[in-house]
Amino acid sequence: xxxxxxxxxxxxxxxxxxxxxxxxxxxxxxxxxxxxxxxxxxxxxxxxxxxxxxxxxxxxxxxxxxxxxxxxxxxxxxxxxxxxxxxxxxxxxxxxxxxxxxxxxxxxxxxxxxxxxxxxxxxxxxxxxxxxxxxxxxxxxxxxxxxxxxxxxxxxxxxxxxxxxxxxxxxxxxxxxxxxxxxxxxxxxxxxxxxxxxxxxxxxxxxxxxxxxxxxxxxxxxxxxxxxxxxxxxxxxxxxxxxxxxxxxxxxxxxxxxxxxxxxxxxxxxxxxxxxxxxxxxxxxxxxxxxxxxxxxxxxxxxxxxxxxxxxxxxxxxxxxxxxxxxxxxxxxxxxxxxxxxxxxxxxxxxxxxxxxxxxxxxxxxxxxxxxxxxxxxxxxxxxxxxxxxxxxxxxxxxxxxxxxxxxxxxxxxxxxxxxxxxxxxxxxxxxxxxxxxxxxx
Numbered sequence: 001x002x003x004x005x006x007x008x009x010x011x012x013x014x015x016x017x018x019x020x021x022x023x024x025x026x027x028x029x030x031x032x033x034x035x036x037x038x039x040x041x042x043x044x045x046x047x048x049x050x051x052x053x054x055x056x057x058x059x060x061x062x063x064x065x066x067x068x069x070x071x072x073x074x075x076x077x078x079x080x081x082x083x084x085x086x087x088x089x090x091x092x093x094x095x096x097x098x099x100x101x102x103x104x105x106x107x108x109x110x111x112x113x114x115x116x117x118x119x120x121x122x123x124x125x126x127x128x129x130x131x132x133x134x135x136x137x138x139x140x141x142x143x144x145x146x147x148x149x150x151x152x153x154x155x156x157x158x159x160x161x162x163x164x165x166x167x168x169x170x171x172x173x174x175x176x177x178x179x180x181x182x183x184x185x186x187x188x189x190x191x192x193x194x195x196x197x198x199x200x201x202x203x204x205x206x207x208x209x210x211x212x213x214x215x216x217x218x219x220x221x222x223x224x225x226x227x228x229x230x231x232x233x234x235x236x237x238x239x240x241x242x243x244x245x246x247x248x249x250x251x252x253x254x255x256x257x258x259x260x261x262x263x264x265x266x267x268x269x270x271x272x273x274x275x276x277x278x279x280x281x282x283x284x285x286x287x288x289x290x291x292x293x294x295x296x297x298x299x300x301x302x303x304x305x306x307x308x309x310x311x312x313x314x315x316x317x318x319x320x321x322x323x324x325x326x327x328x329x330x331x332x333x334x335x336x337x338x339x340x341x342x343x344x345x346x347x348x349x350x351x352x353x354x355x356x357x358x359x360x361x362x363x364x365x366x367x368x369x370x371x372x373x374x375x376x377x378x379x380x381x382x383x384x385x386x387x388x389x390x391x392x393x394x395x396x397x398x399x400x401x402x403x404x405x406x407x408x409x410x411x412x413x414x415x416x417x418x419x420x421x422x423x424x425x426x427x428x429x430x431x432x433x434x435x436x437x438x439x440x441x442x
Contacts, residue, residue, distance in 0.1 A: 057432065087131045098132060111132075113344070219371065224256070236259060
């Protein structure tokens with residue numbers, strides 16, 4: 001360990017909320033997203049002081065809605081999809097969080113993602129609670145018309161709990177500006193008035209914000225650069241490996257490359273590529289835009305997917321899906337720093353392994369908060385009908401991310417805990433203070 005690496009309590013020393021030995025499906029890497037979140041909360045409770053009496057609030061979503069989403073397919077048959085919207089905590093403001101369309105979406109996943117949104121919003125101190133939504137579907141199997149009908153039906157079904165002052169959805173995995181436009185229009189038609197503030201991540205022509213598409217990746221780069229400064233790492237000489245190369249990993253990779261870093265490896269759903277001398281990031285982004293994957297990029301070597309975790313690098317950015325870094329591959333990672341662009345990409349057991357190996361982890365709940373920060377800016381601009389320049393937005397984003405990271409770093413050093421636990425301490429304290437001040441009604 002060095003002086004810059006906080007201590008982390010071993011996973012087997014965490015109090016077990018179940019009161020007995022954990023069943024196999026709730027052990028180590030088999031926890032599931034919600035189980036991972038619960039263990040993260042348990043690590044924080046000893047640092048909450050008198051607010052610990054409210055800690056159970058953090059372990060129970062405020063509201064979870066499961067909806068049937070029936071649509072007529074282009075061939076005339078009726079298909080049913082299962083949709084979710086979970087509001088984890090609204091003590092500090094309306095729920096805020098994305099909507100994902102993916103074939104592996106589950107209630108456990110959406111609950112965990114909504115909880116991480118609560119932590120993320122509180123960590124950067126924007127006036128939101130946490131929420132998340134999703135539909136269990138592979139959107140690639142749907143035509144554009146089917147996708148629109150599904151989006152609109154889902155929006156109508158969850159319309160009873162969303163709204164500009166209640167819960168504001170945003171893009172997530174496999175959703176984008178067009179999906180948000182359909183959601184905004186559907187909600188507005190049902191309300192009888194245009195409500196641009198019901199979603200964020202909209203097209204600019206419908207009240208979207210400049211800088212929103214790049215915001216999450218920009219936030220990843222910003223906190224990564226701040227952490228590198230604390231570690232004495234020269235970004236211009238760093239080798240970077242990125243998993244996922246969309247709006248998060250792609251933008252983060254581009255910004256690191258612009259700062260002089262070498263992007264040596266990239267992995268996505270279609271393939272894994274490597275080039276020791278560094279990848280041409282603009283060319284790779286153009287390739288992904290036309291081909292849909294990094295696979296087949298002529299200027300790089302194709303390698304086996306599992307060897308991605310063996311790549312010799314200084315910075316690793318998992319920016320794909322959750323639970324990618326586990327006890328099975330954490331011991332192979334050669335990076336000095338892991339920046340979590342994705343939500344929940346590291347299991348608790350893997351966290352411990354990385355800590356023991358002196359690898360600094362910048363947790364998702366601070367590292368990828370750039371997206372929701374600019375979503376907050378979009379929401380504010382929609383309410384005021386006054387829009388800012390992209391330079392203003394980027395400057396405000398960088399300032400908020402730097403301030404949030406500085407606060408978390410200070411707590412980590414003071415309490416001698418990991419950056420993840422420090423972020424949870426900052427965020428959970430803010431949430432529970434709000435809960436205590438509001439009290440219980442009735």
